[in-house]
Amino acid sequence: xxxxLIPVTTRKDWSSDQEVRxxxxxxxxxxxxxxxxxxxxxxxxxxxxxxxxxxxxxxxFPYYMNTYGMHxxxxxAPAIATGLAMARPDLHVWVVTGDGDSMSIGGNHxxxxxxxxxxxxxxxxxNQIYGLTKGQYSPTSELGxxxxxxxxxxxxxxxxxxxxxxxxxxxxxxxxxxxxxAHMLEIFRRAHEHKGSAFVEVFQNCNxxxxxxxxxVTAKQVREEMLIPLHHGEPIRFGADGHxxxxxxxxxxxxxxEVADVGEDALMVHDETRVDPSVAFLLSxxxxxxxxxxxxxxxxxxxxxxYGSEVNLQLAQSVADKGPGxxxxxxxxxxxxxxx
Amino acid sequence: MIIRxxxxxxxxxxxxxxxxxxxxxxxGNDLATMPDFPAEIRAPAGTLAGVSAFQxxxxxxxxxxxGDEPNVLVAMNPAALRNELPRLEAGGTVIVNEDAFxxxxxxxxxxxxxxxxxxxLEAFTVFEVPMTSLTQGAVEPLGVKPRxxxxxxxxxxxxxxxxxxxxxxxxxxxxxEQRFSAKPQVAAANLAAFKAxxxxxxxxxxxxxxxxxxxxxxxxxxxxNINGNTALAWGLIAASQLSQLPLFLGSYPITPASDILHxxxxxxxxxxxxxxxxxxxxxxxxAIGAAYGGHLGVTTTSGPGMALKxxxxxxxxxLELPLLIIDIQRxxxxxxLPTKTEAADLLMAFYGRHGECPLPIIASHSPSSxxxxxIEAARIAIKYRTPVILLSDGYLANxxxxxxxxxxxxxPDISTTFATEPNHTNEKGEEVFWPYLRDPxxxxxxxxxPGTPGLMHRIGGLEKEDGSGNVSYDxxxxxxxxxxxxxxxxxxxxxxxxxxxxxxxDDAELLVVGWGSTWGSxxxxxxxxxxxxxxxxxxxxxxxxxxxxxxxxxxKAYPKVLVPEMNLGQLSRLLRAEFLIDARSVxxxxxxxxxxxxxxxxxxxxxxxxx
Numbered sequence: 001x002x003x004x005l006i007p008v009t010t011r012k013d014w015s016s017d018q019e020v021r022x023x024x025x026x027x028x029x030x031x032x033x034x035x036x037x038x039x040x041x042x043x044x045x046x047x048x049x050x051x052x053x054x055x056x057x058x059x060x061f062p063y064y065m066n067t068y069g070m071h072x073x074x075x076x077a078p079a080i081a082t083g084l085a086m087a088r089p090d091l092h093v094w095v096v097t098g099d100g101d102s103m104s105i106g107g108n109h110x111x112x113x114x115x116x117x118x119x120x121x122x123x124x125x126x127n128q129i130y131g132l133t134k135g136q137y138s139p140t141s142e143l144g145x146x147x148x149x150x151x152x153x154x155x156x157x158x159x160x161x162x163x164x165x166x167x168x169x170x171x172x173x174x175x176x177x178x179x180x181x182a183h184m185l186e187i188f189r190r191a192h193e194h195k196g197s198a199f200v201e202v203f204q205n206c207n208x209x210x211x212x213x214x215x216x217v218t219a220k221q222v223r224e225e226m227l228i229p230l231h232h233g234e235p236i237r238f239g240a241d242g243h244x245x246x247x248x249x250x251x252x253x254x255x256x257x258e259v260a261d262v263g264e265d266a267l268m269v270h271d272e273t274r275v276d277p278s279v280a281f282l283l284s285x286x287x288x289x290x291x292x293x294x295x296x297x298x299x300x301x302x303x304x305x306x307y308g309s310e311v312n313l314q315l316a317q318s319v320a321d322k323g324p325g326x327x328x329x330x331x332x333x334x335x336x337x338x339x340x
Numbered sequence: 341m342i343i344r345x346x347x348x349x350x351x352x353x354x355x356x357x358x359x360x361x362x363x364x365x366x367x368g369n370d371l372a373t374m375p376d377f378p379a380e381i382r383a384p385a386g387t388l389a390g391v392s393a394f395q396x397x398x399x400x401x402x403x404x405x406x407g408d409e410p411n412v413l414v415a416m417n418p419a420a421l422r423n424e425l426p427r428l429e430a431g432g433t434v435i436v437n438e439d440a441f442x443x444x445x446x447x448x449x450x451x452x453x454x455x456x457x458x459x460x461l462e463a464f465t466v467f468e469v470p471m472t473s474l475t476q477g478a479v480e481p482l483g484v485k486p487r488x489x490x491x492x493x494x495x496x497x498x499x500x501x502x503x504x505x506x507x508x509x510x511x512x513x514x515x516x517e518q519r520f521s522a523k524p525q526v527a528a529a530n531l532a533a534f535k536a537x538x539x540x541x542x543x544x545x546x547x548x549x550x551x552x553x554x555x556x557x558x559x560x561x562x563x564x565n566i567n568g569n570t571a572l573a574w575g576l577i578a579a580s581q582l583s584q585l586p587l588f589l590g591s592y593p594i595t596p597a598s599d600i601l602h603x604x605x606x607x608x609x610x611x612x613x614x615x616x617x618x619x620x621x622x623x624x625x626x627a628i629g630a631a632y633g634g635h636l637g638v639t640t641t642s643g644p645g646m647a648l649k650x651x652x653x654x655x656x657x658x659l660e661l662p663l664l665i666i667d668i669q670r671x672x673x674x675x676x677l678p679t680k681t682e683a684a685d686l687l688m689a690f691y692g693r694h695g696e697c698p699l700p701i702i703a704s705h706s707p708s709s710x711x712x713x714x715i716e717a718a719r720i721a722i723k724y725r726t727p728v729i730l731l732s733d734g735y736l737a738n739x740x741x742x743x744x745x746x747x748x749x750x751x752p753d754i755s756t757t758f759a760t761e762p763n764h765t766n767e768k769g770e771e772v773f774w775p776y777l778r779d780p781x782x783x784x785x786x787x788x789x790p791g792t793p794g795l796m797h798r799i800g801g802l803e804k805e806d807g808s809g810n811v812s813y814d815x816x817x818x819x820x821x822x823x824x825x826x827x828x829x830x831x832x833x834x835x836x837x838x839x840x841x842x843x844x845x846d847d848a849e850l851l852v853v854g855w856g857s858t859w860g861s862x863x864x865x866x867x868x869x870x871x872x873x874x875x876x877x878x879x880x881x882x883x884x885x886x887x888x889x890x891x892x893x894x895x896k897a898y899p900k901v902l903v904p905e906m907n908l909g910q911l912s913r914l915l916r917a918e919f920l921i922d923a924r925s926v927x928x929x930x931x932x933x934x935x936x937x938x939x940x941x942x943x944x945x946x947x948x949x950x951x
Contacts, residue, residue, distance in 0.1 A: 016798070018810065047793045052629070062798050063811065068790035070632060071800025072625075073655050079590075079622035083629025083637065084790075086613055087588055091633070091790055109625070112618035311613055318608035325610035327581055330574060331745045335511070336564045337366050339744075 006043050014039040014046060016066040027178035027204035028057060031125060032064055034184040042192055049092045052081045054106055057132050057206075058098040058125040075106020078113035081120045086308040092192070095122045100130050103139040103159050114170035116307040117196040123188070125202050126161060129210035142289050147209075161201045162284035162299060166277045171196040173280065173300040177203035177227075179218045183296065190298055196306045203290065214290045228256075228286070230297030235267035238293065246286065246295075254282040256293050272301045341553050342407035343501065346393040346424040347416030347437075349382050352494035357394025359498055359515065363507040365565035365742050368555030369398040372860065373740045374406035376932070379595070379678045386448040391423040398505070400554040404706070404860030406739060408935035412504075414497055416440060416471070418449035425464075433465045435500070437493065439472035469540065471496050478536035479529040492526075492533035499537025505553060509538060561744040568707040568736035569596070571743070572666065573603035575714025576638055577610050582715065583722055583754045585636040589614045590626035592645060595678040596734040597668040600640045620648035624665065628652060631661045634758065634789040636718060638664040642734075643672045643685050646692070653727055654693045655801045657825065660776075660785045662721035662728075664714075669733040669856075671931050680931025681735035683856045684907035689729045690885060690914070696822045698829040700724070701885040703731040705859035708743035710736060713882060719754040720832060725784045731884075733906070735933050736857045759788040759795060764807070773797055776809040782835075783828035833886040839879050841894055843870065848877035850947055851898035853923065855881040855911055858904050858934060865904075865939025872940075874947055884911075892919045902926060902946050904939055 014036045022028045039049070049067040053059035055074035062069030068091075072080050077095045085093045095113075102110045102124050113120065129147070130136040136149040140161060144153040165173045172194040176187040184202070191198035203214040217226040228238045228246060236246040237259065245259045245267040259267065274280065280300040287294040343360070347353045354375055361373050376393045383390030397407035409429035415421035417440040428434065441456055455461055456468060475493040476486050484492075495516070502509055516534060520527035580587035591601045593616065605614040613630070617623040624639040631637030641649065646667050656663045669685045671677030689701045700720050704713040710732055721728040762771035763786055773795040776785050788795035797809060805812035806820055841851070843866055854862045859880050866876045879894055881887070895901055895915065901923045903912040909925035916923050926942040928934050 018798075045793070046796055047791055050790050062800070065798075067796050069796075069798035069800075070659070071798065071802060072628075073651055073801050076621060076625045076652065076655075079617065079625030080629035080632070082617075082622070083588060083590055083615065083626030083631075084633045085629075086615065086626070087586070087630035087635045088633035088790065108618055109622050112622065315608045315611055315613070319611075322609055325577070325607060327578055328748050330577060330607070330610075331748070332562070332564065334564045334566070335362060335366060336562050336745070337368065338562055339368065339558045339560050 006045060009040045009046070011036045011040060014066050016064055018063045020064050021060065022057060023208050025207040026057070027127065027206070028061070028125065030178045030181065031123070031184065031202055031204060032061065034181050035123075035188060036065070037181075038185050038188050042189065044092055048090065049094070050084060051094045051096055052077045052084065053096045054101040055132070056098040056101045056130075058096050058204075059101060061096040075101050075104070076109060077101070078106060078109040078118075078120070078122065082109075082113055082116070082118045085119050086311055089119065089308055089312060093120045095120050097122065097124050099124065099126045099128060099138045099140040099161070103161060103164070111164065111168040114165055114168040114197045114199060117171050117304050119196055119306050119308050121191045121194075121198045121200075123191075123200050123202060124161060125204040127204045127206035127210055128213050129206050131206050131209050135209040160284060163281060165199040166281045166284055166300060169277055169304075170199045170300070171302050171304045172198035172298070174199070174298045175201045175203070175296045177214060177218045177296065178205060179220070187298065190301070194301060196304055216291045217287075217294045218290075226293050228293050228295040230270050230272070230283070230295050230299065232270055232272045232298065234270060235264060236270050236295075237267065244293070246283070248279070248282070254286050256286070272298045274300075275302050341399070341412070341505065342395065342397045342410045343412045343414065343505075344393055344395045344410035344424060344427065345414045345497070346391055346420035347494070348385050348419070349378060349380070349390045349392045350385060351392070351416045353392045353394050353416070356494045356498045357396055359512055360501060360507065361396050361740055362515070362565060363502060363509075363511055364396065364398045364505075365563070366511050367508055368558075369553055370401065370403050370556035370558060370742060371399065371565075371740070372397045372403055372406040374735060374933070375738045377679055386417055386419055386445045388419045388423055388449060391420050393420070393424060398553050400556050402556060402558065404863045405933065405936060408937050414501060416493070416497065418445045418451055418455070421455060422449045422451065428464065431463060431465070433467070434461060435467045435469060435497075437471040437497070438468040439470045469500065471537075474536060474540060475533045478532045482525065482528050482532060484525060484529045489529060492529045495530045495533040496537035496540075499534040499539075500541045503538045503541030509534075558742065559744060563742045563744055565740050566708050566743040567738055567740045568704065568710040568732055569599040569668070569738070570603055571708050572704070572710035572714050572732060573600045575711035576604065576636075576664070576718070577607055577612065578711065578751060579715045579718035579754065580610065580612070580636050582751055583636055583718060583756065585634065585722070587612045587638065588627060588630035588635040589638045589640065590617050590623040590630070591615070591640045592617050592620045592623045594620075594642045594645050596670055596737045597640045597642050597645075597666070599737065600666065600668075620645035621652060624649040624652040624663075627663060628656055628659070628661065631656075631663050632659070632790070636662065636664070636722070638666065640666040640668070642668050642670050642678075643688075644675065646685060646688060650693050653699065654695065654697050656727035657693070657697050657699055658801050658804070659799050660725045661787075662718075662725055664717050664721055664728055664730060666730045666732065668737045669731060671929070677931045679734065681733045681857065681933065682906050682929055682931065683731070683733050683858070684910065684929065685731065686855070686884065686907065686910040687913070689731060696826065698826050698885070699726055700728045700829055700832055700883075701731065702728065702883050703856045703881070704736055705856060705880055705882065707736055707739050707741050709882075711743075711746075715751065715754065716882070719752060722754055722756045723784060723835075724782055724828060724832060725787055726829065731856060733857050756787070758792070759786045760792060762794065774808050775799055776804055776807050778824070783824060783831060830886050833889050836883045836886075836888060838890040839881060839888040839894055841877050841879050843877045844875040845877055848875045848898050850874070850900045850902055850943060851877045851879060851895065852943065853879050853881070853895070853901060853903045853911070853915065855884060856906070858906060861934035861936055861939050862904055864936035865934070865943060868936055868940040869943040872944070874943065876943060881911075887918065895919050895921050895923070900924070900946060902943060904928075904934055904942065906933070
């Protein structure tokens with residue numbers, strides 16, 4: 001905080017001395033590597049960076065970052081990060097969470113942090129399973145899923161995390177996956193640079209309890225036909241030679257089409273800055289699960305008042321209007337009388 | 341003199357009582373008040389469920405309670421009379437709004453005969469005043485519709501009672517003009533009603549002489565009239581200034597704690613950040629986050645919220661960060677009696693978390709004491725890096741008393757220092773920061789704020805290795821950490837005032853031990869018993885965990901120990917367990933404080949009656 005020059009750092013400077021203890025082969029390793037690689041490029045000081053997590057496999061993340069960090073309690077990281085970000089606007093506050101932590105026990109804190117647009121960056125590792133408790137279905141598990149707690153198949157309708165975030169009018173909503181480091185780096189950077197709450201869903205493979213959950217869209221050999229990259233200002237096209245595209249129609253919402261059938265002009269042009277969340281919501285509904293063509297990238301990135309900054313503005317304005325508070329005057333602010 | 345104003349929830353009785361109190365305070369009376377209102381915002385008009393009351397005790401000498409039996413009852417309708425009459429002293433005075441005693445209202449209140457005419461009030465002095473019609477007559481020249489005019493009748497009652505007790509009227513007139521300045525016609529109507537009530541008292545032959553309550557002989561100083569929640573909010577602001585830590589409140593609205601949130605949200609000039617969180621858990625979570633960032637983190641709530649915050653309190657104990665958890669207790673269990681007082685969260689404060697999870701507990705005993713107790717809670721939290729539970733209750737929160745303002749210069753310095761340098765050399769010979777290295781005396785851990793270069797570290801709810809703070813599952817380490825956390829709290833006993841015995845210190849037959857809002861009732865009840873020749877000592881506890889060092893000796897110095905509580909005997913259990921003494925319990929869970937006579941009786945009963 002004392003010197004003005006940001007020291008040059010490397011990935012190693014951002015790695016703590018703690019041994020990483022995820023299962024061998026876990027997707028969390030590649031996400032951790034991406035974040036540690038990104039940090040030196042963001043121009044941040046390690047001491048000004050804080051990772052806050054809840055409970056779950058993903059929540060071990062802060063221990064492995066050589067920054068300030070708090071491994072808190074189940075689901076509450078967005079609430080804790082809210083207080084920290086309001087109190088200390090000088091810090092860069094990241095929340096690392098999983099699908100159980102953020103979509104289930106902490107669902108309320110997540111939606112309210114996004115609604116308020118607190119200045120935090122939320123990385124949600126979605127593996128569609130409870131890993132730390134050893135294999136129960138999660139609120140993002142598909143219907144019919146057989147797990148330890150659903151031996152006859154899950155009857156629970158899952159959340160679509162991006163629909164939830166967009167429904168809460170999060171000002172930045174994106175998706176990436178653990179098999180594509182370059183894409184993660186790009187999306188994490190965009191999320192960090194966004195002012196306000198940034199929500200990133202990361203498809204993350206749990207190779208022990210839910211192996212291959214996203215293979216249908218993220219495996220190298222199917223990606224081209226199954227992942228729909230979103231680029232602001234461009235028609236939404238994917239597939240070999242861009243033969244597939246996404247079109248808006250009045251009846252069914254957004255749907256995948258053969259470009260040859262409809263013509264390029266009929267394709268939807270992606271506008272991440274659209275204030276109204278409805279179109280981003282339609283895009284989030286395009287795939288019913290990771291077995292259908294799935295958009296990745298930035299769904300929504302809009303400017304909206306950020307709660308913590310506004311709170312601090314009110315404080316500054318009060319002091320500017322009436323001067324700083326004086327305790328002596330406060331005690332005498334009601335009716336007083338003298339007893340001799 | 342004890343006056344009880346009672347009417348329908350919509351009749352403005354709280355406002356009337358409040359104004360009468362302010363006028364009495366400015367007049368120099370000592371006073372104590374107790375609002376008593378239903379949980380429903382507007383129960384059906386005219387029903388027993390909808391009765392809202394405000395009791396004020398004004399005196400020419402030092403008093404500590406809002407009084408036992410009212411001397412005067414102002415009843416704005418039959419339901420108010422029916423609800424409140426049983427409280428009135430034998431032969432007391434009843435002032436009723438005669439106009440409200442029509443058949444419809446009588447039926448709603450469950451009267452088959454009109455009590456004003458059936459002789460059932462013969463034992464009382466009854467003044468029947470047609471307040472509604474007199475008010476309508478007074479405001480009619482202003483062009484107010486009769487229906488709106490009727491709404492000013494509480495000001496008529498206020499004017500009437502102000503005359504009866506010779507309250508100065510200037511303050512109330514100025515207040516009405518200011519309060520309703522945005523609605524000139526309403527201001528004019530209320531003013532006219534107030535003056536009409538005052539004039540009615542003066543001219544009507546109903547009252548042959550006004551009652552006079554002279555100013556009390558209070559110690560010299562500047563006074564203000566304060567309720568517990570305001571005093572607590574101001575105490576938190578003072579603690580922020582004295583500690584030089586910005587104040588952060590994370591809170592979810594809940595009766596009877598919400599007024600602290602309201603008050604603090606006004607004071608942005610003091611750098612106070614308030615977050616009305618999405619729920620109780622987020623309230624404490626945000627406060628923990630702010631505390632981690634170096635603010636004075638506070639969360640305020642009542643019983644149901646305490647239950648929801650329990651897991652987060654455990655996190656704060658594990659993180660060893662300063663945090664204030666303020667519980668304005670109310671009747672439970674569950675939603676219980678939101679607007680009625682009780683003090684049944686003591687054992688929850690002690691034990692209501694999983695694992696061995698000790699934290700300091702302190703309690704306020706009067707409205708104004710909330711100011712000082714807030715500062716003391718912050719002092720302990722900051723110095724020992726620990727969450728502290730502060731217990732107040734609904735009676736203290738809303739009750740008022742004159743408060744001799746402290747000299748700000750006399751308030752303690754509770755500032756702390758943060759780590760700025762490494763504090764340990766590791767096995768590789770590197771200078772590092774260990775967040776769980778402790779001060780050898782206080783056992784408080786080193787506290788480095790995010791933003792401090794070179795001291796990056798991670799903390800969390802998993803058990804930590806002694807010193808380094810790294811995650812540790814080692815059994816020896818866990819046992820050591822459990823003992824360290826307990827010992828840290830226990831050692832606070834060296835740093836708090838010893839308990840002070842009052843009353844017949846040397847030769848008491850009985851020691852009365854209290855905590856919280858029973859202070860005033862115990863004081864009054866014990867003094868009554870002493871006036872009847874019994875020797876009584878009293879001790880009142882502010883610090884409940886840890887107890888003052890000398891408490892055991894005090895308890896063992898007297899033949900008998902009596903513990904009055906607004907629960908089923910929670911402190912008495914703790915005293916029995918801790919000190920192996922025969923602490924007897926006297927309890928009340930009726931949503932209202934003990935009366936002085938109830939405690940006088942309990943004391944006499946414990947001693948086998950009058951000598």
